[in-house]
């Protein structure tokens with residue numbers, strides 16, 4: 540068991556070979572014992588890439604002029620979610636920028652409609668009021684993602700100038716109060732992040748009793764200010780984080796849709812995904828939106844997860860079964 544910041548700092552310093560030989564297999568065993576061998580699969584519908592905010596690391600920030608913007612209609616979203624459910628995919632992740640012109644009433648209707656189809660619904664659509672989170676829960680939303688991104692308030696306020704650390708933590712608290720599961724996490728290895736900050740991020744995830752760690756290594760996105768400061772993150776630091784998260788929280792979902800050494804393959808790099816599973820990750824995603832929109836749903840560049848081929852290829856290569864059913868942990 541890992542409990543302290545000092546233990547985490549030691550693991551960050553551990554030679555790569557020692558980590559991969561000793562700690563990563565422990566994390567994978569822990570995942571299999573707690574959750575079974577199967578890799579969980581979730582559909583992802585990025586329904587709007589319009590955002591009013593200016594997070595310094597995000598390709599969808601408001602003033603990134605290189606990006607074509609789109610917003611799906613309510614009818615298209617329901618049709619996409621229904622088709623995915625009919626094809627046997629019981630989990631759906633609805634995600635968007637903070638789009639002020641997407642009607643909240645439409646979101647409630649979409650959630651309600653897909654909930655009635657038995658879909659396990661996770662949402663990440665930005666900071667809402669406590670009342671709005673309660674309405675989403677009442678409409679049938681199961682889980683809401685509010686990432687704290689970085690647990691150091693000063694770093695957060697610099698990199699997320701459209702909100703504040705205080706507001707973000709209030710939103711996290713409001714999600715918990717609403718009765719939805721809380722998914723939250725950090726960005727690993729952004730330029731200037733200290734190892735102490737990274738350790739503190741991990742301890743905060745544990746403290747928040749998250750259901751899913753939607754974590755990702757920092758990858759510079761075109762047209763963003765933070766891309767001028769450095770990156771990408773060391774992916775071994777990301778793998779170490781996945782392992783310690785697994786050992787600290789055996790039953791949570793941890794994103795395995797992670798890059799490998801060749802960043803041009805994006806998040807669908809089979810070796811990157813397999814390494815993330817070996818390190819303790821257990822959930823993969825595929826885009827449901829039409830391919831031209833998927834290409835500009837660009838929080839980071841090169842996501843490359845359109846269609847399900849990367850998921851089936853991983854299962855074939857590794858022999859691991861896939862679990863596409865709706866979430867059982869409520």
Ligand code: SF4
Pocket residue numbers: 590591592593594597598599600601635636637665838
């Ligand atoms: S991280 Fe989210 S809130 Fe921030 S700019 Fe990107 S889409 Fe908008």
